[in-house]
């Protein structure tokens with residue numbers, strides 16, 4: 001809630017309705033500012049007013065938002081993220097346009113489920129090597145132990161090493177930890193696609209999942225943390241090596257990245 005209050009105080013200040021400190025605490029001046037906004041009902045609790053103010057400023061900034069009712073909905077959370085970006089950088093985040101992602105393929109990854117794919121990678125689960133990570137990861141399931149190695153297909157190993165070294169150089173260990181880029185949810189796993197009959201890309205050890213808990217399979221960019229602006233660099237590092245993010249391309253399964261095109 002404190003983060004929401006801070007954002008709202010900044011927005012109120014910018015609108016000339018608040019001239020006190022940005023301290024994340026609702027005091028009498030924050031309440032006075034809420035009272036000056038007609039759309040915010042005087043009978044609401046402080047927290048509901050904060051949510052209502054986010055919805056109000058979302059509408060003012062032309063964002064798509066439902067009713068200004070003070071309830072925290074997915075569209076309110078999305079508005080919170082977009083308005084935070086606006087206050088931090090001075091501009092709105094770019095809209096999601098997968099067609100703008102530069103489609104490079106320096107390693108000639110094949111298209112998934114194609115004859116070229118079978119020729120390139122062979123049978124699922126037959127060809128694996130061990131890769132050592134340049135920084136320790138933590139498994140996202142109990143007992144959440146540290147992992148420094150995993151199994152992958154030999155054809156993706158060097159590319160994967162280059163990517164993780166680049167991630168380390170770009171973000172550094174602290175940011176990797178803060179953003180959950182070291183929350184490892186698996187690579188090789190011979191199994192069928194959830195709800196389907198085809199082999200998952202994990203069956204060849206050419207796909208990795210990260211931070212599964214905050215990037216659930218059916219979550220879109222309104223909920224998945226890997227859709228946030230601070231992860232754009234992360235995805236660009238993968239994409240520069242030709243890897244594909246289902247989140248960036250299809251807006252689901254944001255945990256997943258694979259060395260195969262769609």
Ligand SMILES: [Zn+2]
Nearest residue numbers: 207208209256
């Ligand atoms: Zn996956």
